[in-house]
Amino acid sequence: DAMVIQNPRYQVTQFGKPVTLSCSQTLNHNVMYWYQQKSSQAPKLLFHYYDKDFNNEADTPDNFQSRRPNTSFCFLDIRSPGLGDAAMYLCATSRGPSNREQFFGPGTRLTVL
Amino acid sequence: AQSVTQPDIHITVSEGASLELRCNYSYGATPYLFWYVQSPGQGLQLLLKYFSGDTLVQGIKGFEAEFKRSQSSFNLRKPSVHWSDAAEYFCACTTSGTYKYIFGTGTRLKVLA
Structure with a gap:
């Protein structure tokens, strides 16, 4: 089945130690998104890619970076995780201008010690 | 400013x-x-x-929703709730000029046996 896959599902890192979260998709969608979701809150968009075009939200901290080496994969890099970055990180995809429905992966739960 | 409001943070209903x-x-x-x-x-x-x-509009798991432009509403309904429906529900909105979703703050549903 076509889907959005996130690895790992659970990630534990130490304060200040860089961490990378991975997202892959078999939907061949043009747009990929990264969201941060803290407990009992709505997902907050960090950035999105339309093909190779990167779009950063104005309030996304510089500590968060992203890479999209090809259509299928997108990575979220947190350069120096702080305790406040502990959250669920959701990856989503959408086809593009003609279809704005977003398909979400299962998420990666990040713990910062 | 664009916004989505879910007035009910928590809702509790009995199964059925x-x-x-x-x-x-x-x-x-x-x-x-x-x-x-x-x-x-x-x-x-x-x-x-x-x-x-x-x-x-009809959805999965027996849910439906009705768009009412005059009331700017899109309420979700289900005629008979099952215990497995206990979860958090998010309403989201976007338009043709953006890929960004605006999420509501979510409604947490509790189902009593």
Whole structure:
């Protein structure tokens, strides 16, 4: 089945130690998104890619970076995780201008010690 | 400013009872509207969507929603709730000029046996 896959599902890192979260998709969608979701809150968009075009939200901290080496994969890099970055990180995809429905992966739960 | 409001943070219903979750949006342009469900520790699953056409839309798991432009609402309904429907429900909105979703703050549903 076509889907959005996130690895790992659970990630534990130490304060200040860089961490990378991975997202892959078999939907061949043009747009990929990264969201941060803290407990009992709505997902907050960090950035999105339309093909190779990167779009950063104005309030996304510089500590968060992203890479999209090809259509299928997108990575979220947190350069120096702080305790406040502990959250669920959701990856989503959408086809593009003609279809704005977003398909979400299962998420990666990040713990910062 | 664009916004999505879910007035009810928590709702508790008995199994077998009917359910209505409220969603109001504030958008200048024609909205695309979505309802997602999120079980604990999981990603978001699309229940239903409205782009245009028939204002009563049917979704998965027996859910439906009605778009009312005059009331700027897109309320989610289910005639008979099952214990497995206990989860968090998010209403989201976007328009043709952006890929960004505006999410409501979510409604947490509890189902009593």
